[in-house]
Amino acid sequence: EGPTDADLMNDAASTGDVLTYGMGPQAHRFSTLKAIDTSNVSKLVPAFAASLGGEKQRGQEAQPLVYDGTIYVTGSYSRLFAFDARTGEEKWQYDARLPDGIMPCCDVVNRGAAIHGDKIIFATLDARLVALNRNTGKVIWNKQIADYKEGYSATAAPLIVKGMVITGNSGGEFGVVGAVEARDVNTGELIWHRPVIEGHMGTLKGKDNGITGKLNATWQGDLWKSGGGATWLGGTYDPETNLLFFGTGNPAPWNSHLRPGDNLYTASTLAIDPDTGVIKWHFQTTPHDGWDFDGVNEFIPFDATINGKPMKLGAKADRNGYFFVLDRTNGKFISANKFVMQTTWANGFNKAGKPNYIPEGRPPAPGEGKGKPVFASPSFLGGKNWMPMAYSQDTGLFYIPSNDWGMDIWNEPIAYKKGAAYLGAGFTIKSIAEDHIGALRAMDPKTGKIVWEYKNKAPLWGGVLTTGGNLVFTGTPEGFLKAFDAKTGQELWKFQTGSGVVGSPVTWEQDGEQYVAVMSGWGGAVPLWGGEVAKSFKDINQGGALWVFKLPK
């Protein structure tokens, strides 16, 4: 009883529920629903707002799930809530009661849960996966993914494919080893574990499953042992090619002079066989990263005709400021186009898919103390960070929540120590435009051109939703959920939720009406690491509420 594997694979087409992070395993975040459209969205009003309550209000980055009259949301500090989808009444809540000593780098966030059968499953900041009974909130199983005392944590929504819960890990700033793993959804038992740094051994059903890559090929000495590459944003799945797509984070430490080589498979997109955990192909977006350009951002499968040829493609808007289109069957490079105002580290990509580096853009080796700062753009917080883009099957456009900013970055000496920050770099974030940091951009993946943009004063830090009603929804730190015309970018509606919106909106149909829901609650990496830039916009209240909207009767 409850959603099956087939229901999850069909999530993009079924409009009566929201069962997966991304609204379908391919994470298009597109709904065919069109009762709410450009002609009536200005009339949208709240049906209810449900508070998460209490004092644990930090960044609310969750995407809601909706099933059988219940809305499930994860909250800051590893909590999970079930609300009645008609009234907003709380049905139950679960609090993981985190131990002292957890080390999340970028706020106590969580991006969402996964649902299957009688279970709702989410990852916690002490690097565990917890499966709860979706009707009662009682624990069914609870498994450790990794040791939080070494700097591991987990913030991503799990992905469920073929009865397996597939998840990544966080901890790239502590020299952990990024990995993807699959567990039995019913028992939580490990099926396979695939480290994503060259040199580490994987396992399949308790047996060695081969080494990743070639030992010491793109790392020197023992550096691979603490190489980073955290898979902290989870992944997408493409049923057509039977491939999982996971991005990998920055290499550790940040100071690139301490680790010569390409440092595979950091800052990459990986295609992984869900049945074995074997890496089928990889594409590195920032070889030998020196700016903290994690490559974790979602890789979204889509089909398009390129030069007269119908192709199975995938797209990623990378933290490094470039929008990549690859052949998703084999990882072959198709194109990379800039989607931000400025990139100082590379001047485009060559035909082979390698960046044309700008040598002066790399912060130099430090010598004994603090190295010479260089100005770099995007900032380490990225041309786009974790907040997911959306792809409209109607317009053929990707809607990218992006940011225009830079940083002064310098290198410093550092040595690896278990459980301690492993950066070897310092930074100051800087504005580069008078009128905005955030920019919601509509990207045509066939031409690499920006079709329209909406500029926002504060950095955009929430996910995007697009619909058959020719609409695009996204939130702002200033507190608004906004709706735009998907073809023109014209702003059509906004609603003030009382705190910053850094969650991902969803839509579904219930009792014959279309609903839109989003979490409100300011937080995430910007207030923690944004420095003066984070202070340059109005003080934003903490919060923690689920907002649900519909048209008046």
Ligand SMILES: O=C(O)c1cc(C(=O)O)c2c(n1)C(=O)C(=O)c1cc(C(=O)O)[nH]c1-2
């Ligand atoms: O390397 C990592 O393990 C890791 C993890 C996370 C995370 O789990 O939230 C972030 C980052 N890195 C990161 O670089 C980053 O900018 C970031 C922003 C956020 C956020 O939720 O706002 N998380 C993370």
